[in-house]
Amino acid sequence: MxxxxxxxxxxxxxxxxxxxxxxxxxxxxxxxxxxxxxxxxxxxxxxxxxxxxxxxxxxxxxxxxxxxxxxxxxxxxxxxxxxxxxxxxxxxxxxxxxxxxxxxxxxxxxxxxxxxxxxxxxxxxxxxxxxxxxxxxxxxxxxxxxxxxxxxxxxxxxxxxxxxxxxxxxxxxxxxxxxxxxxxxxxxxxxxxxxxxxxxxxxxxxxxxxxxxxxxxxxxxxxxxxxxxxxxxxxxxxxxxxxxxxxxxxxxxxxxxxxxxxxxxxxxxxxxHEIGNTDRSSFYYTGQPCVSEHLQILVKTVPIKEGHRLRIVWPVTPGIRYYKEAPSRYLSHLIGHEGEGSVFFILKKLESDPPVMGCDPPHSDLWGLDTGNNLASDWIVTEAVVGWATSLSAGEGDWTKEFSFFKVVVDLTDAGQEHMEDIVGLLFRYISLLNQSGVNKWIFDELSAISETVFHYQDKISPSDYVVNISSNMQVFPPEDWLVASSLPSMFRPDTIQTVLDELTPNNVRIFWESKKFEGQTDMVEPWYGTAYSVEKVPGSMIQQWIKASPNEHLHLPASNVFIPTDLSLKELTEKVKFPVLLKKTIYSRLWYKPDTVFYTPKAYVKIDFNCPYTSYSPEAEVLTNIFTRLLMDYLNEFAYDAQVAGLYYGISATDTGFQVTVVGYNHKLRILVDTIVEKIADFKVKPDRYSVIKETVLKEYQNLKFQQPYQQAMYYCSLILEDQSWPWVEQLEILPHLEATDLAKFAPMLLSKTFLECYVAGNIEPKQAESMVLHIEDIFFKGVHPICRSLFPSEHLTNRIIRLERGINFFYPIEVQNKSDENSALVHYIQVHQDDLMLNVKLQLFALTAKQPAFHQLRSVEQLGYITVLMQRNYSGVKGLMFVIQSAVKDPGHINLRVEAFLKEFENKLYAMTSDDFKSNVNALIDMKLEKHKNLREESRFHWGEIVNGTLQFDRRDAEVAALKHLTQKELIDFFNEYIKMDAPQKKTLTVQVYGGSHHTEYEAAQIEKRPPQSVQIDDIFSFRRSRPLYGSFKGGIGHMKL
Missing domain, CATH: 3.30.830.10 (Metalloenzyme, LuxS/M16 peptidase-like)
Incomplete structure (x- = not known):
């Protein structure tokens, strides 16, 4: 177009x-x-x-x-x-x-x-x-x-x-x-x-x-x-x-x-109107990026991180040309589906070495296969399965008006990476199924109905995101579709969908295979990033086998989606409450309720927080809790995938104090999903095959933490030093290989044996519906002949408490970057100020707003210390502070820290020289930011949940802070700076984390022997340091101790 x-x-x-x-x-x-x-x-x-x-x-x-x-x-x-x-x-x-x-x-x-x-x-x-x-x-x-x-x-x-x-x-x-x-x-x-x-x-x-x-x-x-x-x-x-x-x-x-x-x-x-117009034509080019020599290829490449990934790519007709017909969306919905009968469903259930395609053992020559017509047809799903994939996604990417690519990305298990050709073969079998089944109008109509609902009941987003989306749309869509773009498929044209489907052939395929097993086996290097790779042609015999691939009995189209909402009416909610109310409190749970009286949308937001004392008992407990929540998500996927397609999203994740369930979306079918999740938790059983796959995934995630950006590592160490209940990932990584399915089978009942439920229900739900939902959860876990859980004693409620740094001491923690190939260094310069306090909050916020741009200009624009240069507020469980985060390839952390201190000295003069008009302008700007309304139910709920989970319960926080700002004087801001922030301030408490990159190894060694003034104290052992420091109190206690 x-x-x-x-x-x-x-x-x-x-x-x-x-x-x-x-x-x-x-x-x-x-x-x-x-x-x-x-x-x-x-x-x-x-x-x-x-x-x-x-x-x-x-x-x-x-x-x-x-x-x-x-x-x-x-x-x-x-x-x-x-x-x-x-x-x-x-x-x-x-x-x-x-x-x-x-x-x-x-x-x-x-x-x-x-x-x-x-x-x-x-x-x-x-x-x-x-x-x-x-x-x-x-x-x-x-x-x-x-x-x-x-x-x-x-x-x-x-x-x-x-x-x-x-x-x-x-x-x-x-x-x-x-x-x-x-x-x-x-x-x-x-x-x-x-x-x-x-x-x-x-x-x-x-x-x-x-x-x-x-x-x-x-x-x-x-x-x-x-x-x-x-x-x-x-x-x-x-x-x-x-x-x-x-x-x-x-x-x-x-x-x-x-x-x-x-x-x-x-x-x-x-x-x-003064912008010049030269009637310049848009950049024009001809031809396609991939010609015959770039097709039917297998590219083996060595990634930085652990893991195996397969990218199957085809050049296709740009979807923008047929955005109302949505061919790529139709195909990505089916190829990327995760329900029964899908490619991913089969890949999750394959054995490590099944009789697939009659092929040789897994370590045979990659292309040395004699598969004939048995391509994947003999795959047998048994109880003793391992799984070949942990995720699969499909869709159009890298599209322009002239060309596009359709991509299928599969994250492989260790077992799956031994069967690359089988996995591609299964994919072509499914494509063959789509060809044989024809283009189905009911599937298109289902997608169209979902899209209509999403479009007409879309949440408001921030104005900046909204204008970016629309201005980008204006480049390619006609004016009538500037708001809609490609979000409303409305024209069912089977021939258009078939045209793109016909392009997904073995003749046009490009396969990119990422695995560290290719180290030492590649013969080329990409010039800009130094990526090691090799290219080989897929043998013609294999192409022919893929062309002849036909579907088997395990593959079929998805069933109709039962989660598509049909009741989008709004409840008659008579109570016009501005903040959440404590609707019900028992020895088992607390239910916070907030009806939607602002957004008037048929959606709801549910949080169920399981407070489980055993979750942070040890590094093993934290790892097992993580695997427990991952397995729950895995077990639910086949049932709940359709819910997410229909706009009903869920998540189960580990927290510092247990784990939590989140469900967000259209309220019509929400209760079905919540009940199913809760029942899965109550009936939890460890499946050894799925445990092995999830364990392997989590293990790689821990191994890949060392490849985080240095600034991310610095922020992690800062949290590890300050948070009393946190366990280091290196210890979790050390113990993980030794944990077996039997360990989780023993731990899960113990994890659930003691718990308290913190619940939040908001949106288009009546109070009695919210109460019924939580009572049902209580019945499942706490009541019955053999209760799964017992309630917590007040002393058993977990709280995450924060280390109180010492006034007048500059604590610093130097460490080398985990990935020695990374030349970047990073600094976190953290100034701990106070625990949640109204006046100190607004003073810190105002100072951060006032200093943010000058810090960026000086440290990034003028001194060019690094592309990542940020000054921000930092909240550790209610303990507030100021944080500089800088990543640099040109200067070491010690030098960067000196420049941060120099900036604070220089900024002192600017603070004193600030005019009253500038001060008022900054105050008014902060007030306006605080008066900014929540854009949607999810944003409002996240704010309220933050107050609940931290135990502060100050739902009117923003109103109170606006009132405080209106009476704040310039002298009070300067006094705050002099008391807490400036060099040698009497209340100043500082922690710097210094991550030295590969290009600053010499500076790291010099820092170890450098003589420092008495007020600078090096942290040699994080846990000895934590044990020796006092802690801030917690706002959150047991059922009888939480502030209401």
Missing amino acids: NCLVMPHESCVDVIYDDSSQVYHSRRVKSEKKLLQSRETMAINKEEEAVIIKPRNDKREYRRIVLPNSLQALLISDPETDKVAASMNVSVGAFSDPEGLEGLAHFLEHMLFYASEKYPLEDSYSKYIIEHGGSTNAFTSSEHTNYYFDINVDAFEEALDRFAQFFIKPLMSPDATMREIKAVDSENQKNLLSDAWRMSQLQKHISADGHPYHKFSTGNWDTLEVRPRKKGLDSRQELIKFYKENYSANLMHLVVYGKKSLDEIQILVEDKF
Whole structure:
């Protein structure tokens, strides 16, 4: 589909039509004088657009085209407390000039710096953050998207600053060089990421001259070294690229405001009419990225992390061309299904060495098979199964308007990775089943019905996410579908679906196989990420066997989905309560209830928290609890997969104090799912075969923790030092191989033998329904002839308590990065302030808001310490603090820590020099942020649940903090800084975690012998340290001790 900039479109209003549930565009009446400040282009009657929107959406929409051909969608939402804008430019990495890889991405970085109208560096970001907003951008293959959100009263100036990105940006030589380093730092962060590595490898194995083949991120070599060798000046090439490509006719703008459409239109016309229009055409290319030499191939590659993954990929017709027919969605629904009869269902139940295909033993030559017509037909599912896969996903990816790929990704078990060809064979058997079964209208209608419900009852999301989604849609969809995009399949055309299905053949397949078993067996290296790989052609005999594959009796289409909601009515909830109420309290449980009196949607949110003392008894107990919850999810999958397809989501996860069940979605069938989950828990039995698979998965996850980004490792160590009940993952990893199914069989009854249920039910559910649900759970677990559980004594309630650091002492914990190949280092500089306290809370929050952008500007933009540079508040179980997080490949943690301390010294002067107007602006920004309403039921429920699970129960927290902020003075903020934050502050408590990367090994060794002042104390043993420190109290106690 071509870029949808239509030459004769004008300003249009959007009117709701009850009969058709769509919005009809009409011409704006000329007598609206306030719109006569700038003419728009004429529109013919027959060219009026129809903008489809959800039935319950009260927002107003208007589409306009400015005289410079910039196309915009205006959104008026009188109820919003946050406004936003997004500009999508139809220029992306595909447009990078040859030899300047990453230039489009580099330009995205540079536009944030300054403009002729606002020349102060980083003043745009500073303005956004100081007014309660956020801003970001991303570069994709064919477009670049810039966006921000901000408090309502600062919108006009923010929009003006934003518009200058596209009018007259400044790109100073100094800023240019610094930002090339920032791009290089961003790339350094990604070098050991399997996701980035595999994405680039798939691009690398494609046609050299095709834009898909390019390296899109950029680095120091592509943006500075290579251009300079060619006599090119990177800054001049950047400016040239901007002038040649950033044309108004290639831009799509979405503006989300609180004011009327007419007022927003005046604002948009005034701010954006100066963007130049060169009538630049969208980047054009011909040909497909994969030709014959890139098909029928097996690529073996060595990942960074433990695990085996199989990616089966086909080039297909882009779904965007047939988005109403949704061929890829239809096929991904079936191929990626996880219910009975699906590919994944079979793969989960296969033996480690079954009589599959009559093949040789697992360690035979990969292609040395004599399978004939027995391909997977003799697979026998027995009780003694192991399973070949732990997950399977399918769908369209890497799509553009000109090409696309359909991908099936299978995570394999150790047993499964010995049967790659069998797994691919099973997949082709299922594709053969789809061909034989034909395209089924009932399946399409089911997907269409689900999509209709999802679209018309969709939750409100943040304005920034909303405008980004729509501006991206505007590039590829016609105006009537800017809100809908591809979410509503409405045209059943079997031939279109069959066309894509016909492309999923052995002749077109590309297989990427990731496993560490290929170490030392590869003969090529991908140049940008250093990924080791080899390529071989799939033998013709194997291709022929796959072509002849036919379905067997174990494979069949899914049954109709019983979880599709049909009752979407709203309950008559008479109580207009603002906060959760304690509906019921027994010795077994507490039930918190919050009816939906805000969002009016047929959805509910349920939390059931099992407080089990044995869960954190030891590292073994924590590991077994983790496996227990994973097995429950595994057992439920076949039954509950349809629930998730129909918009009813569930999760079971381990917590610090036990485990919890979460169910969210349409309330009509929710009770069925909740009851089934609870019954599965009560009837839990260990299946040795599934235990082995889950254990293997968890083991690899623990092994892969060492490959986390250094900043993530630093934050983990900080938590391990501060949280009294946490066990180190290295100890869990050590014990895990020795734990057998019998150990879990013994542990599970003990885990459940003592428990207390903390329950929260919210949404479109009546009080008696909520009570009935919890009473049923109590009956199952606590009552009957042989109760599964007994209630807890008050002393048995687990609480997660936090180490209280010592005033005047700078504790530090130096350690080398777990993955010695990672050159990045990281620092966490944590300042512990207080336990939950109203006035100290708002002072800390205000200081963090005030210092956030200056810290980023100084430490990241000016000093270029690292791409990841964050200043944030940190909450450890009610204990609040300030945290700097910085990851760097150029400086060691000791140096970074000195720079953080230097920043705090320098910021002291800025704090004293702050004008009263700036102070009031920051206070008002924070107040506006706190007054921001919850967008949907899930967001509201998460806030309330946080108060419940922490035991603080301050549901009116935001109102109370707003009241406190209104009386806060500038002197009080300075006093807070002097008391808790500044160097040598009397109440200052500091912990720094210093993770030294591979490039800073020398600095790490030097740090071990460095003499330090008496107030700096090194932590040599985390657990000796924890045992020697006092603890903060807990807000949460037993049933008789919780604050109500």
